[in-house]
Amino acid sequence: MADPTRRAILARLAQGEATVTEIAEPFAMTQPAISKHLKVLERAGLISGNRDAQRRPRRLEPQPLAEATKWLEEYRQFWDTSFARLDTLLSALTTPPKRD
């Protein structure tokens, strides 16, 4: 989902299903180029639609998309929590021990 075109396609489909022509409309891109992006999203299970029919509307598959963002969020959380702990550790290591 790093690709801006694919993000925009997902955002468009979040508003409701659309045909390839409708999806391609706002982009300065050929329809085959858009179709390529759609294929990537379909392979990832994020959208569904009929590969053979140009006119068949594409729609979002909410469950896989939720899962896809879930792992990134969990991954983020894992590192964020860990790094906060590392801050504390580094600070303890760089502060000379106090002597009374």
Added chain:
Amino acid sequence: MIYPESFQVTTPSERTIEIRRDFHAPRQLVFDAFTKPELVRCWLLGPEGWTMPVCDIDLKVGGSYRYVWRKEGVKDMGMGGVFREVVMPEKLVATEQFDEAWYPGEALDTTVFVESGEVTKITITVLYESMEARDTARRSGMEYGMKAGYDKLESLLASLAAGV
């Protein structure tokens, strides 16, 4: 001084995850915190409640490392790999594989430590064999029981729509 706002997790390409963070410490120390087991097991724990009963690191090219995380009532989570490049205290390249990864093959982790004044900036790049492998890897390896539901989907879609 801490820099929590420097933290970033991005997916710059279909096969990679990139993590960035700045630390207020000399580079050598940050490097040690990533490579000395007695330091690693103090912080690389994720959410509350996890410990790291196994943390073995043989820091040399061809040497291996092995981590196991444990939490009461949850199955242990293990991972490990082999160091491909060790440039102290600048760079580490190592393979990464979770015990129960459903993704094909291994991932390759590159960690770069850059010192800038009193700050050490780290960038971790995880390269998977495919986008599917990347996504599946994190699903299988990082399940901490967080139940993100449709709320998250909605906020994602809102941010997508806002062009973020």
